[in-house]
Structure formats: structure tokens, C-alpha cells
Amino acid sequence: MTKIAVVEGDGIGREVVPIARAVIEAVRPDLEFFEVEAGYGLWKRTGNACGEETMADLRSADAVLFGAVTTPPDPGYRSVLLQIRRELDLYANVRPIRGEGVDIVIVRENTEGLYSGIEWMESDRACTVRVVSRRGSERIARYACALAKSRRHLTVGNKANVLKSDCLFVEVCTAEAARAGVPCRTCYIDALALDLLMHPDRYDVVVTTNIFGDILSDAAAYLVGGLGMLPSANIGERHALFEPVHGSAPDIAGRNIANPVAAIRSGAMLLSHLGDAAAAAAVEEAVRRVLGAGIQTRDLGGVAGTREFGAAVLREVGRGK
Ligand code: NAI
Ligand code: MG
Numbered sequence: 001m002t003k004i005a006v007v008e009g010d011g012i013g014r015e016v017v018p019i020a021r022a023v024i025e026a027v028r029p030d031l032e033f034f035e036v037e038a039g040y041g042l043w044k045r046t047g048n049a050c051g052e053e054t055m056a057d058l059r060s061a062d063a064v065l066f067g068a069v070t071t072p073p074d075p076g077y078r079s080v081l082l083q084i085r086r087e088l089d090l091y092a093n094v095r096p097i098r099g100e101g102v103d104i105v106i107v108r109e110n111t112e113g114l115y116s117g118i119e120w121m122e123s124d125r126a127c128t129v130r131v132v133s134r135r136g137s138e139r140i141a142r143y144a145c146a147l148a149k150s151r152r153h154l155t156v157g158n159k160a161n162v163l164k165s166d167c168l169f170v171e172v173c174t175a176e177a178a179r180a181g182v183p184c185r186t187c188y189i190d191a192l193a194l195d196l197l198m199h200p201d202r203y204d205v206v207v208t209t210n211i212f213g214d215i216l217s218d219a220a221a222y223l224v225g226g227l228g229m230l231p232s233a234n235i236g237e238r239h240a241l242f243e244p245v246h247g248s249a250p251d252i253a254g255r256n257i258a259n260p261v262a263a264i265r266s267g268a269m270l271l272s273h274l275g276d277a278a279a280a281a282a283v284e285e286a287v288r289r290v291l292g293a294g295i296q297t298r299d300l301g302g303v304a305g306t307r308e309f310g311a312a313v314l315r316e317v318g319r320g321k
Contacts, residue, residue: 001032002274005061009039009080011248012306013067015256016263019310021065023286024267026317027279034061038080039069040248050080055087059239063270066243067263070250075121081243082117085110090234090241091136092143094269095217099224102200105151106220107144108213110234112136113165115210132165132209134172141176143235144207153183157192157208157216166209173207193219217245228259228299231266233273240273242266256305259297261287264313286316 004024008017021033036057043049049069058064069080084090093110097103118129148154156173160166170186177184187195189212196203196216200223208216221227230245244262252258264287272280290312296302297309304312 001030002062003060004031004033004270005036005058005064006033007036007038007058007064007066009067009069009248010041011068011070011250011253012246012258013039013069013248015253015258015306016244016260017065017067019260019306019313020263020267022310023264023283023313023317024065024271026314027282028271028276036064038084040072040080041070043077049078050083055084058084058088058241061239063273064239064241065267065270066241068244068246068248070248075126078117082115084241085234086117088234088236088239088241090236090239091139092233092235093213094143094147094233094235095213095220095230095245096269097200097217097220097224097230099229102223104196104200104203104220104223105147105205106213106217107140107147107205107207108217109136109140109169109207109209110213111210113210113212115214130163130165132169134168137169137172138176140207141173142180144173144205145176145180145182148177148182148184148205149180152204153185155192155203155206156184156186157189157206157212158186159189159212160186161188169209189216192216196220197222221245226259226299227262228297229261229265231262231264231269233266233269235273240270242270242273256307257298258306259299260306260310260313261291261297264310282317282320283313286313286320289316 008014038050093108095106112131114130116131158166160170227246234241268280268283295312
């Protein structure tokens, strides 16, 4: 039986994940779900945000549905999500941005770059090492090129004019694109950030390093209604984790106003990863119809609550059967 680990995490993760799970269950009642605890809330109760037991549970799953976790800006606290991405070796962070006139996929290297976790404090300075390896670049370049091959073209977002580490990244990505026969151009990340918002039609697959992809994807949410809309997949050779791009949003948590679309769409990506394109399409279609019928949460200008939106998607999914 296919096993799905469910991590609600903190904040609005606890509100949007149960909805995403219910929607997945509605289209695939044969899947087995099990809950796994991780995050800041768990840390406050037990002193451990993501222990060995949690990691073993996640490793045992065929896929993980993840909400969001709070990371306090405390140098002593390790980010749970970075730990999971690294330990499960989820090297490709895939972030589709789809909406009217917009169809872009940001492919973010997910295990190294500025988020390698190699950091230290000195008396008057703090250092973070930016690691870009040939192997790490090759595998993300291969992933992005395979995706671009089935679509249109590739843009390599970088800052090679300043960072030596990005010279390697660009060299590897352009070589892989040439090998794969994928039309490819390179673009400095700062200029790209503006151009992507002004001319989204110029972009198809964008591959970039860890922190640039993190920032670029939040900014790109502007094109399609904000952070509540964007799903993501974290893919490795052996494991896969699906989560909304947004965080735990403590400013709106517990008020039934979070937009669950990002989480539900992450569920659709999970279904498609399991090879069930029809179920994924059914979920996407249900979300489209509900939004199209004017049922929308507050961030989109509507009045529907998180749960009411979820119920509407569930009704729509049921109708599609
Ligand atoms: P955030 O993504 O949680 O929120 C940014 C803004 O977008 C907030 O105003 C929030 O209300 C709004 N927003 C986010 N998701 C929304 C939704 N589904 N519906 C409606 N509005 C939504 O980012 P922020 O505020 O920078 O971080 C909050 C916490 O989340 C921090 O502790 C941070 O470390 C953590 N975080 C966790 C992530 C993860 O687990 N994947 C990713 C990003 C941040
Ligand atoms: Mg982010």
C-alpha cells in the first residue's frame, strides 16, 4: 500500500494540510496516511523539532505532504525543513507558477548554495559558506533540462558576474542544456527578478541556486494572486515531499482565513508524482472551478473561510467522479 506521511507543522500548516489531505483522500481513498509531528510547536513541548524518529517515519513514506514550520530567528535553532531536505536529499525544489497568461516553473537547487548549513559565529562577524558543487549543479541541471525538453526553454538565473560559485553553476547548466538540446539563456538574477514580473511570457523553466530560487518564487507569486496560491515539490532520488511555498504565517494563523489552494495544489503534485495524472488533474480542475465560481479566501479579495473553501473543493471533486 502506498504510504503518505502528513506533517501539518505549525501555524496555518495545521489549517491547510487537513484540507489538502481530505481532497487527496477523496480522489484516492486507497492511499494510507499517517501523521508525523515536526516543527517549532513540537520543539517547545519536547526540546526537539525533528528527531531521528520523525526522520525514520518520513523515510518510510512513499511521499510526504508537508504544511509549514515556524523557524524562530535564533542562531541556536536549526531549520527543520532544511534538515529534512538535506537528510532526504531532496535536491530539486520544483515551483510551478500558473495563472492567466503565466506558465513558469522555477527549479531551485535545494541542498546546497547558501543554505548548505556551513556557518559559524566569530566575535564580530558571522559567516555562511555558499557551496556550489559540480555534482550538485549537474543533477539539478539534468532535472531542469529534462523538464524544459518537454516544455519550451530554459533560463539559468545566476550572479556569475560577482560570485565564482555561480560561474561553475552556469557552466554546468549551459553544458547540460546543450547536451540535451534545450534552448538556453543565462540571466543575472536581479535583472531576472524584475523582468519575470514585467514579462512572464518570456520565461518557461528557470533553474537557479538555493536562495535565489527561494526569493524569486515568493516574488513570482505576485503574478498569480500571492503566496496562498503556489505549490511546490521537493524531489530526490528516493524521497519526495510536497508543500505550499508559503510559511506558517503566524500573523493569520488560527483564524480560518488562510488560503488552502497552495496546499491543495501541492497535493495534486503529490498525486502526479505517484503516477496518477488523472487524479492530479481532477484536483486542479476542482480548484479552478471553485475559484472561477467566485469562492475565494480573503487574500484573493473573497470572503470564504479556509474550511468553507476546502468544503467547496471537496464538493467539486465529488461531482467530478
Ligand atoms: P509566510 O509565507 O508564512 O507569510 C508571508 C505573508 O504571506 C504573511 O503576511 C502571510 O499572512 C501571507 N500568507 C502566507 N501564506 C498564506 C496563505 N496560505 N493564505 C493567505 N496569506 C498567506 O512567511 P513569513 O511570514 O516570512 O514566515 C513566517 C514563518 O514561517 C517563519 O517562522 C518562517 O521561518 C516560516 N517559513 C516556513 C516555511 C516552510 O515551512 N516551508 C517557508 C517560509 C517561511
Ligand atoms: Mg521561502
